[in-house]
Amino acid sequence: MAASETLLLLKDLDLTGPRNLEAYRRIGGYEGLSKCLRGLTPDHVIDEVKKSGVRGRGGAGFPAGVKWGFVPKTTPNPKYLVCNADEGEPGTCKDRVLMQYDPHSVIEGCLIAAYAIAAHHVFIYIRGEFWGIAEILEHAVQEACRANLAGKNILGTEYSCDVIVYRGAGAYVCGEESGLLTSLEGKRGNPRNKPPFPAVEGLYRAPTVVNNVETLACLPSIMRNGAAWYASLGTEKSRGTKLVAVSGHVQKPGVFEIELGKITLREIIDNLAGGVRQGHSIKAVIPGGSSMPVLLADQMDIPFDYESVAAAGSMLGSGAIVVLDDTVDMVDFALRLAKFYAHESCGQCTPCREGTKWLVEILKAIHEGRGHPDDLETIQELFETELTSICLLWSAVVMPVRALIEKFGEEFRAAIARGTPDLSRMGQPGHPVSVLAE
């Protein structure tokens, strides 16, 4: 399946249904947790995970062990471990595979992480649209509790940890860690200003670590087989394996596990996902979810790891690879992206709330033949506010749209040239219609 034969996350997955507790234990499940609880101090665990070099698999790529180290050791406040199962980044559908088919790997990973930061509550925040998957998770949690693998006095030790599955209800911004925490507090999912960071002030303003599903699912094998084993996979800075979800204009879309840096983007698309659609050529590829700048066809030979993708001018992000072939109209595509972020903006801060709307209006005008020659300059100036927002959602639309305009500028300019701007509408009050109404 993968270029390298090493699989850990998707190893022995039975795609007919979730792996139950018994089956999970047969392949070494919960041995990692047992090792932690029975012989290692939390600091030990943090060290091990640091040594493994595993980086956040949700999109940020921040080393997980280092993040855990930010949690204050001496604090009278409770600590929380939160599993980010919101998986909302367009193109991304890899966490669902783990939760759907190997839920215990996620649960065990949560408990290992919780133990490492001395937390006694795990919240798995799962997006509301994953109705069936949430049920699978809840069922697995109950299985684990009944087998004394979660809940009070796990495996007969002093360590207790409750696992709660908490469902979101349709908000991409709740995949942002601080938006997630605010949502978990039962409020509108507004992200927070940072600093303070969640590790210091998070859920209920207590120290909290938020980790992605995939990151957590790596932990059981790291603890079972040792950090050195995990670190031997991948490259020096991008250790381990990564799940990539390939979709778009490919013949065999799917989720694959690859060894970071040991396979190129082209190889992933051609060898794993069956290559671009018959009779078409690649126009652009999004390497890590819709928030990432596109790469062009001549950039396909980069090794797929964090550094190389960054060096090429984009980011590995969630590892969601979306292939756009020659039929894609980039102005239309940019508009579709802008509409998504406008729809998902929480609305708190000025640049994102107003900027996303303005961007949609301009791109809509350009797309519909009402573009004005100054529009691209206006957009560039608008994009100067990229870093003034509370969270990175505004950045997440600025980056890809900026890249599209940079790389496919002629399409935009041609669309503008075709049109005539409606200047009679200079800032008139409109009918109460949302920019997002379809």
Added chain:
Amino acid sequence: MPTIADAAAEKARTILDRLPDRQSASIPLLYLAWKTYGWLSPEALEEVAALTGLSSATVEGIAGFYTMFPLRPRGKYHIEICDNISCYINGAPDLRDHLRKKLGVDFGQTTSDGRFTLDHVECLGNCCEAPCMQINGKEYGKLTVRKIDEILESLD
């Protein structure tokens, strides 16, 4: 219409007891209210407000933030079709048009017989099956016009 107090008091209690903070219960209770009342009517929102100790306005604000929560009644079948990037470039716009024509309603509307509410939805996290949709939370992927017709046919 039964209230949570009538029909699901036990479940509400479990939710409130399990979570470390009362306000955290608002979202799970909104789900419970949705199930109990059929949609998040003003009465449903008021009951959640009473259970959590929040004001009704705050609860309405919370519910309105999350697109899944129905602040208006929906038809028997809630069709949500995605047209985000992978679905978009794999034919979603045409499928959307097809649904509009077939059901005779625009997005956000319900058919006059109350069977179908058609809604636009953003990425469902099922991109390898693009183009996809959900009907009452059940996932359908690799859609074509014909497949959509078959699916709708199969619903009672």
Added chain:
Amino acid sequence: MKDPHSGTVIHPRARPFAGDVYATELKRPDSFRKPVTATIDGQSVTVEAGTTILQAAQMLGIYVPHYCYHPALSIVASCRLCLVEVERSPKLVPSCSTPVGEGQVIHTQSDKATRAREQQMELLLINHPLDCPVCDQGGHCQLQRYSMDHGTDDSRYRFPKRTYPKPNLGPFVDLERNRCILCTRCVRFLEEIAGNAELAVMKRGNDSLIGTFMERPLEGEFSGNTIDLCPVGSLTDKVFRFRARIWELESTPSVCPHCAVGCNILLDSRRRTHELLRVTPRSNPDVNGPWICDKGRFGFDFVNSRLRVRSPLVKRDGELKPPADGTDVIDIIVGQWKAIRDRHGAGALAGLISPRKTNESLYLFQRLFRKVIGCGNIDHRMDRICLDDEDGYLHSVRIGALNDPIGEVRRAETVFLVGSDLPNELPILNLQVRQRIRYGATLLAAHDRGGSYRDLAARYCLYHPGTELDFLAALFFLLVQEKNAGFPEALKETYRNFDCAAAANRCGVGMEPLQNLARTLANEGNATLLLGEEAWAAPDGIQIVRAFANIARMMGLFDERHVGINLLLRHANSRGAMEIGVLPHLGPGLGPVDPKGKNTHRILQAAADGEIKSLFILGEDLIARYPDRALAEEALNRAEFVVVADVFVHETARAVDVFLPIAAFDEIQGSYTNVSGRVQRAERALVPLSGTATPLRLLQVLARRFGAEWDTLTPPAVFDILRQEIHAPLPSNEIDDYLPFDMQGEISDAVEGFRLQRGPLLFDRTGDAIRTPALAARGRPCTARLSPKDALSLGLSAEKPIFVESPGGRVTIPFTVDENTPSGSVVILGEDDELGINRLSSRGNCRVRILQEGE
């Protein structure tokens, strides 16, 4: 220092991350105590760790523009206007939420920072409508201001602006959503300070809007403060709407006339048209902070009413008419008074003045009667029946009560409130209690009917009406046990035959709740004790005060000069009226007087009997106000010569002999003493309406015409004189020890019918409120409340009104079922001049029958 644009007072001790109280108890690390030094725009500043950059800049006099930040509210850092540059930081940081870091070099005016500001302004203006020509905020709008200072002068947005439907939030606050910049100050204020969270952000993203639940009108009594907070013209003053531009107005500092808190206000008037157009808060950290309640804010329009009387009126041919040409009404009045005094003695006259008048007017009033006329029949207590001259409040002064509710609440860790429906009596004090609770204080409350504190209070005791003494006596008894203290010698006689369990049962609270309450009080070393008027003005009010003081003493709340109880008063100058001695038996400074006279009740009895021939009532609608309405009516009918001086011709004034129109509160300069004893000066915004006179002038004219050799004195001059006569009253010897008291309270054996319980309602339909359109729109019709059990057993139908009957009369009134109403009672809050509910309590009656149509 003050924010130059919003006028908010910036408190010197900055709070890090103000606001939200979270579920878990968080302890701040000690590192928050260290000082931190940084440089802002080249100036060095040292602050307590946790102080934000914006606050530190303010200390240096550097103003960073902002919308969403407000010193009294939690920090959201969402408007992004306050972004500043910090050297070596990759991004601009929001100065309102970023704590100052040691050694940081900060630039608020660098190119990057100013460019960012310009960009945020442009973004805010893409959806904001160009409403300036029709927007009331014009001239004091922060969007206008920052646009001028920090924005560009052109817009390049050519697309439709998002618009919203306009809701109706009620008679006070107007919401124009299109103008909203979503700073969420209003939302946060109503949640964090007013405590009702009536506004919330609805929907998401660019569709976000501010709204109430299902677009219902605002109900809370502090909604008007959102108008001050709103930086733009989104939330505006509906009463003020379109009446003037703010640059036409003159602002005059004054004091709110509506209750005893004495909130500091600004009167915005337009001299040209002789109108008072707007009332806004004047920030005073020792009284109201930056807030006022809606009654104070919107309750002024009556001064502009066309119904104001502009000439004296005399009774001619059975009607009140302007006097015939050449008639001097003062001569008529003085002539009559002299004649009555000569024939029947000075004791045949009497004067009643409202406790809402200034200290100066009160002082001259009592001086006129006592020194000039030689009559001691004066009083100011017209809204309650005092059978004795001395009441609980006066007694509390004698025993050294602290009587500083506002000051005490502001530092309270525990508040023990007895006998008061605080939200309806003293709204801003209620706000402060809520704030203390928000910051961790505990509220313990006891009352004879349930109220809004039932949910907020950690312990709430419901005692039967009239059993305050049993309740407090039992509480003291249990408190002594809880504290393992020896029983005070001084009280052994009082408690000789005391049966605690019996008392607990009689008052209806029960032993266990009383024990719990006693236990809580025993552990609270630092508590604020508040006693409401309904308790201290009761027939056994003096004993209640003594029992309450004993509790304070047992809790250790006393020193050489004061025992830590605080009595609550109702009116703007109730305390002034007491201290200046507008009383039959005490004079200025509560010193002895000569001649002594009768109190209000006895005056009315004497008038009804024909003994008192003349009544002078200044500033009160006695018939509508006095609980024994029948007596008041009889007194006024029987008296030979009645003079009323007031702003409007009300019920009491209708059948008088002479009516004198006086100036309204905004036309009066003078001082008022608030419930905590703070004497505050009010300036006048306008001259008295032509044809009217200020009470002060009127009293001086009457005195001189009567023969007194008084100079013409301005209010400050009168104040100087009265100040010399008021000395702090010397407490009696009783301050040093526990106070024995008489436990034989009123035991009512009446069982027939229902107990009538009355109480204040903030927005009711009486007096000036009726003549103020906004208050009239807000005021609900008076409603009777019955317990569910009683409503059921009476078989009442909810849609029809009920008849409430007593020997004094019958009132037809709608009713509601309320589980906070004790069984056996009917609670009617507020007064309604049309219904005249006080007829039910005529002749001291407190039991009624309830009927419904069809019986």
